[in-house]
Amino acid sequence: MRRWTDFFILIAVLAAMIVLFGLMRDSFFSMGTLGTVANRIPALALVATGMTLVMVTGGIDLSVGSLLGFCGAVTGVLMADLHWGLALAVLASVAVGAVIGSTTGAVSVKLRLPSFIVSLGMLEIARGLAFLTTNSQTKYIGADIEALGAPFGGLVISPAFVISLLVVAAGQVMLSQMAIGRHLIAIGANREAALVSGLSVDRPRIFAHALLGALTGLAAVFNCSRLGSADPNAGTGFELGAIAAVVVGGTSLMGGRGSVVKSFMGVLIIATLEAGLIQVGATEPVKRVVTGLVIVAAVLADTWRRK
C-alpha cells in the first residue's frame, strides 16, 4: 500500500512543478516543452535504471558521467572517422560500457573496496580514455545517428524515448518480480544475512555494475543522437543527476530499498525542473541553488514519512 502512496507523492510533486512553471511562463504548457523534456530524458532514464540496481545493493557508481563521455567518444570515432554503421556502433558502445562497468564492479567486490572509491578512480580513467580516443576533439556524426533521437511518426517522442521506457519497465520487472532483483535487495538490506542463507553476494553485485555500464553505453549513443555529435566532455557531472534522480525516487543510499519506476519519476522531476528553470529565464546561480534545494527537500520528505 505504501508503495502507491510514495508514487502519488512523486506525481504530486511533478504536477505541482508543472503548474508552477506554467503559471510563471505561458509557453511552458506546450508540445514544445513536452518534446524538449521527452527528448532529454532517455539517457538519464537508462542510467538511473542501472544506478537503482547498483544502489539497492548498497553500492554506488560515480563513473557513469565519464563513462557516458567515453562510450560517446567510441561511438563518435567509430561512426565519424571509421564510418561504421549505427547498429555496430551501438553494440560497441554497449560492450565498452559493460566491460568498464563490470571492471568497476569486480574490483570493488572481489578486492573488498568501497564502490565509491573504485568508481571515483574509474571516473578519472574513463574521462582520460574519452580524451585519448577522440584526441580531445568533438566528432560530428550527423544524420546517421540523429534519427534515433528525433521525433518520429508526427509525434513529439523519439525512438530513444520509447526504448528508454521499455528499459525502465524491464528494470522494474527485474527488480520486483524476478529472483535476481530480490537477491539484489536482500544483499543491500543485510549482506551477512544473505550470505548466511546461502546466497551468492558477489556475482549479483558485479552483474548490477555491468548492467549499469551497458545501459550507460546505450545512453551515450542516445546522447550523441540528440546532439548529432560526440563531445569528449559529455556527461561531466551527469552522475550527480542520475544519483539525485534515484534518491529523489526514494531509493536508499544504504541499499535494501528501491524502485526503478520511482527512479524514473525522479528523472522526470529533475528534467522538468531543468526545463522549467531555463524557460522562466533563471540565471545559472539560481538554477543551481533551486536544483539543490529540490533534491534535499525530496529526500527529506521521504525520510520523514518513513519515521
Place this chain on the structure above:
Amino acid sequence: MKCLVPLLFASLALISCKPAGGPASAVATGKPKVALVMKSLANEFFQTMAEGAKKHQAAHAGDYELVVNGIKNETDLAEQVGLVDQMVSQGVQAIVIAPADSKALVTVLKRAKEAGVLVINIDNKLDADTLKQAGLSIPFVGPDNRAGAKAVGEVLAKKLKAGDEVAIIEGVTTAFNGQQRKAGFEDAMNAAGMKIVASQSGQWEMEKANGVAAGILAANPNVKALLCANDNMALGAAAAVQAAGKAGQVQIIGFDNIAALKPLLADGRVLATCDQHGDQLAVFGIEAALKILKDKTSPADQQTPVDVVVK
C-alpha cells in the same frame, strides 16, 4: 590495500616529476628557455594551441627551448599556481601563460617576475585592477574577443531585420573571454536594432547548451537567431533547432571555428563563426617573449588577428 599504498606513492612521484621533465638547462645550451603554461590540455582549443607551439619550436629549434604544461581541470587554480612556481625554480627565462583565473594567478606571477622571469599573458586576460593593485605590468598578447564576436554578430545582423528577436548562449559567466564575446554579440545586435529576449549560460558545453537552446526556443517561439559564445555550444543549439522542427528558421552563430562545425557551416545550419587562429595563439605569445628577450625592449600589449568564417 597494503599493496595499493606504495602504488599510490609511485604514481604520485610519477605525476610530480612530469612537469619537471624538460630537457637540459638553458645555461648549458645558451638558448632561452620558454615555459608555456596552459589550461586543460584535454580541451581541444588548448591542445591545438599547444601543438601549434610545439610545431613552431621544432621549426625554430636553434632559437629556444620549450616546456609545455597544462592542468587537468580548467578550474584547478592551485595546480596552475604550482606549475608557475616549478617553472621559475627550473630557471626558465620566460613564461607564456593562459591563466585559469584572471585574478588568482596574479600573486604567483608577481613572484615569477621578481625572480627575473619575463611573463607574457595569452588567451584569458589578467584582470587590470588586480594587476594594478599588485603593482604589476604583464603584457597581453591575444585576440580581441569582443571585436571578434561583434564581427560575427554583424554577419548575422545582415540576415535579420530590425526588431527581430534573438537569444545569446553565454559561456561560463565568470570567464573574461565569455563576457567579452557576450558583450560583442550585444554590440552588434543593439547596433542593428535587434531585440535580445534571452541570455543564458551554456557553460561552454554542447549538452548544456542544447538544453538551454531548447528551453529558449520553447519559451520564445519568435526567436530568429541563437548567438553562441563557442562552437561546441553552437553544435548543441543546432541540434535543438532541428529537434524543435525549426530547421532553417533560426540562424546560429558560434565562435572558435572547430573542425566539427564544418559540415554545419557548409549546409547553412550554422551561419558563421569566428577564427582567432587557435593554433597560433601560443606562438604569438612565444614570439613576443623571444623578441623582448632578444631586443631588451619593454613589453607592451599586442593584438592578434580574428577572422569571420562563413561556409
